[in-house]
Amino acid sequence: MQPIKANGYPILFAEDGYESLNNFIEENNYSILFILTDSNTNEYCLSRFLPFLTTDKTIEIIKIEAGEIVKNITTCVEIWTILTELGGDRKSLLINIGGGVITDIGGFVASTFKRGIDFIHIPTTLLATVDASIGGKNGVDLGSLKNQIGVINVPKMILIDTEYLSTLPQNEMRSGLAEMLKHGLIFDAAYWKQFKELSAIDFADFDALIYRSIEIKNEIVMQDPTENGIRKALNFGHTLGHAIESYFLENENKKTLLHGEAIAVGMILESYISWQKKLLSSVEYLEIKNTINAVFENIVFEEKDLSPIMDLLIHDKKNEYGKIQFALLDGIGNVKINQEVDNELIIRSFNDYKS
Numbered sequence: 001m002q003p004i005k006a007n008g009y010p011i012l013f014a015e016d017g018y019e020s021l022n023n024f025i026e027e028n029n030y031s032i033l034f035i036l037t038d039s040n041t042n043e044y045c046l047s048r049f050l051p052f053l054t055t056d057k058t059i060e061i062i063k064i065e066a067g068e069i070v071k072n073i074t075t076c077v078e079i080w081t082i083l084t085e086l087g088g089d090r091k092s093l094l095i096n097i098g099g100g101v102i103t104d105i106g107g108f109v110a111s112t113f114k115r116g117i118d119f120i121h122i123p124t125t126l127l128a129t130v131d132a133s134i135g136g137k138n139g140v141d142l143g144s145l146k147n148q149i150g151v152i153n154v155p156k157m158i159l160i161d162t163e164y165l166s167t168l169p170q171n172e173m174r175s176g177l178a179e180m181l182k183h184g185l186i187f188d189a190a191y192w193k194q195f196k197e198l199s200a201i202d203f204a205d206f207d208a209l210i211y212r213s214i215e216i217k218n219e220i221v222m223q224d225p226t227e228n229g230i231r232k233a234l235n236f237g238h239t240l241g242h243a244i245e246s247y248f249l250e251n252e253n254k255k256t257l258l259h260g261e262a263i264a265v266g267m268i269l270e271s272y273i274s275w276q277k278k279l280l281s282s283v284e285y286l287e288i289k290n291t292i293n294a295v296f297e298n299i300v301f302e303e304k305d306l307s308p309i310m311d312l313l314i315h316d317k318k319n320e321y322g323k324i325q326f327a328l329l330d331g332i333g334n335v336k337i338n339q340e341v342d343n344e345l346i347i348r349s350f351n352d353y354k355s
Helices: 014-028 039-044 046-052 073-085 100-115 126-132 162-167 170-187 189-193 203-223 230-235 238-250 259-276 282-293 303-315 343-354
Strands: 010-013 032-038 059-064 092-098 118-123 137-142 145-152 157-160 326-329 335-339
Touching: 010 014, 010 203, 014 046, 014 157, 032 039, 032 046, 032 100, 039 046, 039 059, 039 092, 039 162, 059 073, 073 100, 073 137, 092 100, 100 118, 100 126, 100 137, 100 145, 118 126, 126 162, 126 170, 126 203, 145 238, 145 303, 162 203, 170 189, 170 203, 170 230, 170 259, 170 282, 170 326, 189 203, 203 230, 230 238, 230 326, 230 335, 238 259, 238 303, 238 326, 259 282, 259 326, 259 343, 303 343
Parallel strands: 010 157, 032 059, 032 092, 092 118, 118 157
Antiparallel strands: 137 145, 326 335
């Protein structure tokens, strides 16, 4: 696959990407290579990655536990401490091999250690491949509040190798699929249509679908790297989705949701709101709802869940002057940003989802 030119860095693919990685390491004469993994990628992905490295530089592996629960400042302190103890300096390189948690926290750690060292992302989940690793957003959660602390800072390169996806369980693949569906809904109606009948998809061509998803995310980010305008479109499904994800994460009586599982619900809810605000037709709304429901399990919301979920909306990063801002669909393939929605309509969207 042809490289994709991003905002100050290339997105490279498979074997050609590994050759470019080795050339890049050699040309920049790094003092030491650090590889950040979690317990899953350390077990299932590192054995594929390491043989591709041809460098004679010192390599140190840093392993953290897997899961959103460790995406916090405490983990950052642990990584910064390890980097220091192992002799990390301004000429160190951090290679982040993993899913969205690893690329988010790894990019943040690298951007702040010694006031910034170079880093590279090698995503190993579908979610990280098509979304989390692309665009330069790095950060951690504040308690259960998603991505409250962070920076926008781009890697030196992203290396995509879809062979890593073969290690994933089905729920992780579905989680990434949610972001691919979103990219079609907000930007490319023809791309969305390819997912309408999932049973008809030729998964031998799934790499091409992944490639197009990356292109869409990158095209939007290139127009608005710091999220002052059109990049907010990428938050479709995330205003309510992040609130749901945070609520289920902090509530011990609820099953923790994967990011894509929460975003899938958020997309249905926000599609309903788009319909009620006359931005979508009823036919389009039902098409979206039925397509997503065919992939993702229904999430049960009790009446007592809605108030705390609503309270979490105020922490959404798009909010301005205390007002909740939504990115809503303006027909399939288009989006309207900075849309205010009243609480009564949000409640109705949950009631429709439950029905």
